[in-house]
Amino acid sequence: MPAPPPVPVAVVTEPAPIATERKSWFDKLKTGLRKTGTGIQAVFVNAQIDDALYEELESALLMADTGVKATEYLLADLKVRVKRQMATDAAQVKLLLADAVTDLLKPLEKPLVIGEYTPTVIMVAGVNGAGKTTSIGKLTKHLATEGASVLLAAADTFRAAAREQLLVWADRNTVEIVSNEGGDPSAVSFDAVNAGKARGKDVVLVDTAGRLPTQLHLMDELKKIKRVVTKADATAPHEVLLVIDGNTGQNALAQVRAFDETLGLTGLIVTKLDGTAKGGVLCAIARERPIPVYFIGVGEKLEDLETFNAREFAQALLG
DSSP states (O other): OOOOOOOOOOOOOOOOOOOHHHHHHHHHHHTTTHHHHHHHHHHTTTSSSHHHHHHHHHHHHHTTOOOOHHHHHHOOOOOOOHHHTTOOOOHHHHHHHHHHHHHHGGGOOOOOOSSSSSEEEEEEOOOSOOHHHHHHHHHHHHHHHHOOEEEEEEEEESSSTTTHHHHHHHHTTTOOEEEEEEEHHHHHHHHHHHHHHTOSSSEEEEEEEOOOOOHHHEEEHHHHHHHHHHOOTTTTTTTEEEEEGGGGTHHHHHHHHHHHHHHHHOOEEEOOTTSSOOTTHHHHHHHHHOOOOEEEEEESSTTTTTOOOOOHHHHHHHH
16 A cells, blocks of 8 residues: 655745835834734743743733634644644744734735726725724725726715815825715715716725714615615625724724624725734634725825735734
């Protein structure tokens, strides 16, 4: 009887270098995640590979809002990798943890596709304070840089100054906007989709009112906007994005669940990852509600929004 083929063993290597054009972004991300990463990285300083290391790592991951399920998953995965690699020092274990985090986050990597539909209608939701309207401004800049023509729909008619804020972003990005002061959000959305079709726009971005998932009447309003958008274009909305604040940790995961159940989310934009100690929430999302993360933000400038890359995130987190 022939001997079974040898089981391939992956070799622990240093992470691949980041491409030059992403280097400044990666440095910014690393700085932004420093508060999250410091607690996790500290576990490996002068550590032995023993139960105490795993216990400290468990605490550090939970403190970073990785969540119980993702923390248990990562620790179990890490132990298998350590055994397989016969790792002998803590530095190797840290590299293996970066690999484990990368693999966990990999399903969240997905590009935002524009052009399959004309216009591509993107509906954007989020609670007040998450950075929704600012993210729409940054996303507009990102799309315009890629050569797409964008039309903004100011359907956040509940919040005072929301329309004015979007007008500022529209002016900054030199794009057109459809708005109606005090008007019905669904009507504004309907008009915007029709205007986008008539004007041959590549993208229609619909800014909806910020709300908490507990505000049922406002969540119903979101459902109505989605229905009305479909009346204007039977294939739309093509993307339903939720903007979440990285600072809110496990609360962000609860928001993802609630908005997904109401709207059927297709993607996330994670903001304010700079200066937060809760960056591990992406691991929790990956384990419990793996909705693609199209973009992450680490600052206030227009260019401070970039596509999500699992390996970059893991490397920035673990230093």
